[in-house]
């Protein structure tokens with residue numbers, strides 16, 4: 138069956154008139170087009186693509202490549218100089234911070250106003266307002282004028298509204314970057330569910346976010362589509378081009394390969410490296426700030442147990458407020474049984490701010506033959522000793538799960554989303570999901 142795409146863009150172009158001096162603008166008006174006092178700048182040139190209903194497509198590209206211009210055209214807030222576009226269904230967009238909000242109105246009033254602008258009836262708004270405000274979760278600020286809001290609060294409120302208006306197409310421009318870790322996780326959970334029924338256009342500089350969320354990506358470069366296709370392929374090509382450019386800027390010469398190149402000899406000899414020691418004395422030390430356990434973390438489960446404390450400690454048991462990536466830590470999880478539990482399993486997952494699982498483990502295998510039964514009202518404490526990976530800068534969280542049974546068949550008694558949040562401030566690792574603490578690295582010249 139033939140079905141129309143959710144987004145159709147054909148030969149879109151946008152030209153801005155650039156005036157070198159403010160008075161040139163006046164001269165242009167006075168000369169009524171008989172002389173030209175500006176030069177043209179094409180922010181978009183001949184951009185064509187389609188997004189099918191139910192697809193999630195990322196838009197990537199360097200600063201100034203035309204991403205926001207494209208989204209504004211698709212949302213109808215900017216008129217293209219040439220080309221045409223069509224978006225099918227109800228479109229909800231999160232573009233510039235605070236756009237569409239009246240600064241003098243309170244958060245509550247703006248939420249109602251925006252929901253109405255996005256097509257909800259008065260009854261629907263009344264029904265959904267509590268859910269919208271709960272999603273935004275900005276406490277008493279909701280009754281303050283939004284001119285007092287931080288950028289994070291704007292994003293919370295803006296996202297909460299677009300998440301509740303039955304949109305067919307969501308257009309999101311880098312907005313999640315200013316939210317805090319908990320909120321970003323919440324948005325990513327929402328987007329993953331939304332993808333099952335709706336279409337998403339997601340602009341980000343963060344290629345791992347695009348690869349994680351999107352099936353397809355469009356790479357814009359100086360206003361033109363450089364490449365479009367599967368997200369992974371397109372992001373990798375974009376990253377390769379970025380690296381090549383950085384190398385050129387740094388003057389790193391490409392090594393020309395010649396026919397006379399000697400055969401590469403592989404060596405199995407162990408190498409030696411003191412990099413971690415060096416890094417820990419440098420500004421690249423991986424300083425990770427650890428926040429307090431969130432007792433009221435969003436959760437689900439059968440309710441037979443509750444996670445009552447989660448802490449990161451030193452291997453000697455001292456509570457940690459900061460951790461250095463690469464060092465030994467102990468994750469302590471205390472669980473209170475609300476029912477008798479014969480075979481409890483306690484587990485954890487560390488996730489990055491996009492909800493990508495980095496690593497995790499559980500007590501099942503260690504205690505499979507000797508389960509630690511616990512009676513209702515009593516607590517069990519699980520501890521996991523491991524080396525903290527070196528984490529790229531950003532926010533992370535730990536989900537904790539308490540189950541009963543076996544690895545494959547169990548009842549989930551309590552799953553606490555984002556029970557513990559931590560933030561990597563500085564890092565020697567900027568790409569990849571985690572850096573592994575290297576025991577040794579060596580580079581030697583072999584005669």
Ligand SMILES: Nc1ncnc2c1ncn2[C@@H]1O[C@H](COP(=O)(O)OP(=O)(O)OP(=O)(O)O)[C@@H](O)[C@H]1O
Nearest residue numbers: 153154178180198199200201202203204205206207
């Ligand atoms: N009103 C305007 N007048 C003149 N030039 C503009 C205007 N708006 C945007 N531009 C230019 O158009 C180009 C594309 O801008 P756009 O904001 O779409 O890029 P972007 O890819 O979203 O960048 P970023 O990643 O920094 O948000 C930039 O060079 C920008 O300076």
